[in-house]
Amino acid sequence: xxxxxxxxxxxxxxxxxxxxxxxxxxxxxxxxxxxxxxxxxxxxxxxxxxxxxxxxxxxxxxxxxxxxxxxxxxxxxxxxxxxxxxxxxxxxxxxxxxxxxxxxxxxxxxxxxxxxxxxxxxxxxxxxxxxxxxxxxxxxxxxxxxxxxxxxxxxxxxxxxxxxxxxxxxxxxxxxxxxxxxxxxxxxxxxxxxxxxxxxxxxxxxxxxxxxxxxxxxxxxxxxxxxxxxxxxxxxxxxxxxxxxxxxxxxxxxxxxxxxxxxxxxxxxxxxxxxxxxxxxxxxxxxxxxxxxxxxxxxxxxxxxxxxxxxxxxxxxxxxxxxxxxxxxxxxxxxxxxxxxxxxxxxxxxxxxxxxxxxxxxxxxxxxxxxxxxxxxxxxxxxxxxxxxxxxxxxxxxxxxxxxxxxxxxxxxxxxxxxxxxxxxxxxxxxxxxxxxxxxxxxxxxxxxxxxxxxxxxxxxxxxxxxxxxxxxxxxxxxxxxxxxxxxxxxxxxxxxxxxxxxxxxxxxxxxxxxxxxxxxxxxxxxxxxxxxxxxxxxxxxxxxxxx
RNA sequence: GCGCCACUAGCUCAGUUGGAUAGAGCAUCAGCCUUCUAAGCUGAGGGUCACAGGUUCGAGUCCUGUGUGGCGCGCCA
Numbered sequence: 001x002x003x004x005x006x007x008x009x010x011x012x013x014x015x016x017x018x019x020x021x022x023x024x025x026x027x028x029x030x031x032x033x034x035x036x037x038x039x040x041x042x043x044x045x046x047x048x049x050x051x052x053x054x055x056x057x058x059x060x061x062x063x064x065x066x067x068x069x070x071x072x073x074x075x076x077x078x079x080x081x082x083x084x085x086x087x088x089x090x091x092x093x094x095x096x097x098x099x100x101x102x103x104x105x106x107x108x109x110x111x112x113x114x115x116x117x118x119x120x121x122x123x124x125x126x127x128x129x130x131x132x133x134x135x136x137x138x139x140x141x142x143x144x145x146x147x148x149x150x151x152x153x154x155x156x157x158x159x160x161x162x163x164x165x166x167x168x169x170x171x172x173x174x175x176x177x178x179x180x181x182x183x184x185x186x187x188x189x190x191x192x193x194x195x196x197x198x199x200x201x202x203x204x205x206x207x208x209x210x211x212x213x214x215x216x217x218x219x220x221x222x223x224x225x226x227x228x229x230x231x232x233x234x235x236x237x238x239x240x241x242x243x244x245x246x247x248x249x250x251x252x253x254x255x256x257x258x259x260x261x262x263x264x265x266x267x268x269x270x271x272x273x274x275x276x277x278x279x280x281x282x283x284x285x286x287x288x289x290x291x292x293x294x295x296x297x298x299x300x301x302x303x304x305x306x307x308x309x310x311x312x313x314x315x316x317x318x319x320x321x322x323x324x325x326x327x328x329x330x331x332x333x334x335x336x337x338x339x340x341x342x343x344x345x346x347x348x349x350x351x352x353x354x355x356x357x358x359x360x361x362x363x364x365x366x367x368x369x370x371x372x373x374x375x376x377x378x379x380x381x382x383x384x385x386x387x388x389x390x391x392x393x394x395x396x397x398x399x400x401x402x403x404x405x406x407x408x409x410x411x412x413x414x415x416x417x418x419x420x421x422x423x424x425x426x427x428x429x430x431x432x433x434x435x436x437x438x439x440x441x442x443x444x445x446x447x448x449x450x451x452x453x454x455x456x457x458x459x460x461x462x463x464x465x466x467x468x469x470x471x472x473x474x475x476x477x478x479x480x481x482x483x484x485x486x487x488x489x490x491x492x493x494x495x496x497x498x499x500x501x502x503x504x505x506x507x508x509x510x511x512x513x514x515x516x517x518x519x520x521x522x523x524x525x526x527x528x529x530x531x532x533x534x535x536x537x538x539x540x541x542x543x544x545x546x547x548x
Numbered sequence: 549g550c551g552c553c554a555c556u557a558g559c560u561c562a563g564u565u566g567g568a569u570a571g572a573g574c575a576u577c578a579g580c581c582u583u584c585u586a587a588g589c590u591g592a593g594g595g596u597c598a599c600a601g602g603u604u605c606g607a608g609u610c611c612u613g614u615g616u617g618g619c620g621c622g623c624c625a
Contacts (some may be wrong), residue, residue: 033568042567045605055605080568081605126625168625194624284623295550302623309625337552338620363553364618371559402607405561410618412560417574422586424574432587440584447584481564493562496572503588512584526584548587 002039005068005211006086010043011298013065022047036079037087038470044082052317055082082331093469093519100472101524108476113154119320120146121159122331123250124242127235128172130200132244133365134333136386139412140402140541141249142331144488147539149327152483157325158249163256164232166306172193172235173228177219179205180227184214199382204234233248242387245542246395261317265307268315268350269300279348309339314346321352329486337361350540362407369415393418399541400427403488425446426496429538431545433499437530438546440511444523449478449512455520464505468525471501475532488540492508495502502529 002296022043031040044062048055059078066076097401100107122142124173125135143158150156162171175195179202182189208230216223243249259265270286272278277288283303287310290297300311320328332340340359348354367374367384378385386487390398395417404426405411417424444451460466474494482490511522537544 027565029564029567031568032563032571036568040567045567049605083568097601163625166625282623286623296621299623304623306623308623313625334553334619336625337618339625341551361553361619368560406554409561410554414560414574417560421587425587426573428587429573432585436585436588445582477564484595485564490564493572496562500572504590507580507589510584547584 003072003088003092006039008067009068010041010062013062013067014043016065017061019047022050031083031085036083037075037077037085039086039088041084042082043237044078044084048082058082059084090461090466091458093466093473094460096473097457097460097524099468099499099522099527100469100528105531105535107528108151108479108535110152110476110480112480113149116154116326117157117324118146118149118154118327118329119157119159119323119325120329120331121161122146122150123239123248124161125239126163126166126168127232127239128168129198129235130238131386133367133384134387134390136246136389136398137362137365137402138331138333139243139246139248140399141360141385141407141488142329143246143404144399144491144540145329145331145360145483145486147541148483148488148491151479151535151539154163154327158251159254159283160250160252161254161256165257165260169228169232170224172201172231173224174205175201176208176227176231177216177224180208180216182210185219190320198388199380200235201231201239204231207234231490240385241389242385245387245390245397254316256312256316259312259319264315264319265311265485268318268346270519271350272300272346275349287342287346289342289345289398292349294341294345298342308458310342310346313339316344317347317357318350318352320358321347321412322434326356328357331358332359332361334361334363335394358486360407363410365411365413367413367415374415389413396431396542397427398426400430400492403540404459404492406489407487427542430495430499430533430542432548433502434504434530434533434544435539435546437502437526437533441525441530442546444512447512449519451523452516452520457517457521459517460521460525462505462509464501464508465522465525468501468505468529472500472528472532475536485487491536492540495540498529498532498536502526 006028007026010026011543013018014023014026025046026041026043028039028041031037045055047053047058051058056078059082063076063078063084072089072092073086074089075085077085079085120142121141122145123131123135125131131139146156146158171192171194174192178189178191178195182191183202183205191197208227216226257333269278272287277291278300279286279288284299285301286297287300288297289295298310299308301307317328330340344354344357347357367389375383377388380388386398393415394400401413401418402411419427423429460469475498478491478494482488482494505525509522511519511526514522
């Protein structure tokens with residue numbers, strides 16, 4: 001974020017003073033307190049510590065030798081224990097505005113990820129039911145992380161992994177079948193003990209009964225297969241339609257079954273055997289995780305011949321490696337924390353660079369209203385599904401609320417606040433800033449006001465104008481940090497700051513009605529804000545309405 | 549018992565790799581619309597950063613221990 005000429009000047013000065021070892025330790029930050037200027041560095045403190053010299057003295061030596069274009073710098077000072085503080089000039093900031101304005105829609109884009117492939121896997125719910133709130137948070141986090149990387153120029157694959165063959169699907173089939181028999185009049189027909197008790201199972205059974213009557217009444221393997229397939233399709237259709245409402249579309253639905261049909265499961269077993277990492281015990285096949293630094297060995301093929309989840313998970317991630325991804329991101333709920341070390345260890349044993357795998361764990365979601373936890377939907381009387389939440393508060397609110405907290409924090413979703421279509425709701429604060437800007441441009445057009453793109457911006461000097469530029473300048477860095485840390489919340493927070501800076505500017509500085517060159521300079525300020533808001537909201541998956 | 553996550557204002561949460569006087573929103577109180585959207589702006593009050601030690605020029609941030617809450621610890625996924 002700091003301009004290059006400052007970085008260069010410090011590098012040169014440090015070399016000149018014989019501190020070349022510290023050149024790569026130079027860090028700049030924006031001081032919290034404005035009185036310390038725009039850019040600060042603690043490099044003199046670091047040097048002082050290591051050399052056991054007075055840091056203030058070192059800071060003064062450095063500042064006396066620094067050379068900059070004096071038009072870009074207002075003041076350099078040494079403060080406190082030895083911070084070097086730099087105040088940039090208005091000229092510098094207005095030139096920055098020009099630069100951002102000229103980049104247009106591309107401001108904040110980067111070529112950082114060019115020729116780099118990243119895979120983001122998220123949602124990945126098996127087709128045995130409807131998406132719930134946890135899936136919603138998972139989906140929004142994953143999609144926004146994918147958007148962030150795409151924005152940085154990475155080649156992004158959005159992936160959904162599912163299993164439609166295992167035991168869970170048998171339970172689904174039997175659950176629907178039982179409800180179906182009950183619907184056909186056998187109210188006492190036994191429901192499987194480990195079955196899915198959700199009401200959607202009854203919906204599916206009802207649909208089947210209405211379409212096919214008692215055609216599938218006999219309990220045969222063939223008929224159960226029918227119930228399984230029907231249930232799977234039904235669930236997937238619901239899942240896709242829910243995700244579609246949030247504007248989430250995956251590039252690839254990866255079926256676990258392909259790992260079996262293509263022999264990839266057996267390949268993994270063979271490799272692990274060759275490496276002497278598996279053994280038979282109690283009729284099952286065990287993987288010697290203790291040889292890989294973990295505390296316990298685990299079963300990878302049950303005595304029944306079926307693999308446990310670990311084996312396909314390892315094979316699946318191996319497949320991702322083989323597809324050539326430079327970065328493999330998994331979005332998982334915190335209930336999966338215990339399973340990941342096994343998979344990572346397995347991949348390490350297979351010889352893959354596991355530093356390329358990043359698992360993002362998000363904590364749980366609780367729904368509250370008026371300070372009390374909400375468990376059931378008032379409308380349906382069932383526990384809340386993601387779909388119900390979307391229809392209640394709208395997709396923009398859902399996406400923003402799921403992203404406005406740290407991934408690793410528990411998320412309290414305040415239904416009352418979310419439902420509120422007022423200033424209390426933070427989503428509208430951002431969208432309102434955008435709509436306001438659009439409205440200014442509309443009004444200007446109506447009144448026949450033309451902006452002069454060539455106009456000079458150096459006339460800007462109001463504190464709110466300069467503050468807005470300062471906030472705008474942070475955008476590219478914010479995107480990079482949010483991507484690096486896999487924290488869309490950082491972007492959400494930033495956009496909130498930007499909206500605040502704009503609303504304050506708007507209140508203090510008029511655009512329409514100002515004389516040139518102020519008119520066009522302020523137009524550029526608004527235009528850059530509009531672009532950042534639009535792009536930022538798009539990355540978060542929130543719409544940017546031109547009117548509110 | 550073990551592992552991971554959290555603990556910051558009445559409530560919900562920010563707090564970049566350790567930095568200077570710990571910040572927002574909501575709630576409470578007080579102001580601002582004949583002028584580009586008041587879904588906005590301005591101001592006030594509100595804190596032992598869970599607790600106790602440690603590391604150092606400097607700790608909300610790093611280390612150790614304790615407490616409270618959440619999630620896991622299967623031949624379930």
